[in-house]
Amino acid sequence: MGVSVSEIKKNIAAADPVNVVYMVLNVASSIGIVFVNKWVYQEYRFTYATTLTLIHFVITFLGLYACAITGVFQVKRLEIRKVMPLALSFCGFVVLPNISLRYNSVGFYQIAKVMTTPVIMLIQSYYYGITFDKKIKLSLIPICLGVIITTATDFQLNLVGFI
Numbered sequence: 001m002g003v004s005v006s007e008i009k010k011n012i013a014a015a016d017p018v019n020v021v022y023m024v025l026n027v028a029s030s031i032g033i034v035f036v037n038k039w040v041y042q043e044y045r046f047t048y049a050t051t052l053t054l055i056h057f058v059i060t061f062l063g064l065y066a067c068a069i070t071g072v073f074q075v076k077r078l079e080i081r082k083v084m085p086l087a088l089s090f091c092g093f094v095v096l097p098n099i100s101l102r103y104n105s106v107g108f109y110q111i112a113k114v115m116t117t118p119v120i121m122l123i124q125s126y127y128y129g130i131t132f133d134k135k136i137k138l139s140l141i142p143i144c145l146g147v148i149i150t151t152a153t154d155f156q157l158n159l160v161g162f163i
Helices: 005-014 017-043 049-069 080-103 106-114 116-128 134-153
Strands: none
Touching: 017 049, 017 080, 017 106, 049 080, 080 106, 106 116, 106 134, 116 134
């Protein structure tokens, strides 16, 4: 049936500490980037969301390049036409939320970000006929409840940022 608390504790204890550090850094940097972006938009009246996204992409490229030349991972070559749809989707997934953050509150930005998974699941179910396990569907309930609670307490929306 379900996973017991003791099993979860055992899995956490067996986790590679380096991976745990990487996960914590990933979460912390993601949250930090959101607040720094919003601070730049408000404090310096920086109105160029796509330029800020370009700066993020360049810094990410430089970081990945440094990792590649130091042997952290091996670069793989792929045909451009095969990866272009994924690359464009990724760009949209980064650019559009940054534009939303520019015009909306951090609260609305986070709500939109959290709702990405349920919306993708709906799209996959409706357009592609993909079915999901009952446990996965039930796991969306706390997410959606959290969005409802957050919407009631922190909601600042602008039409440009919403679109």
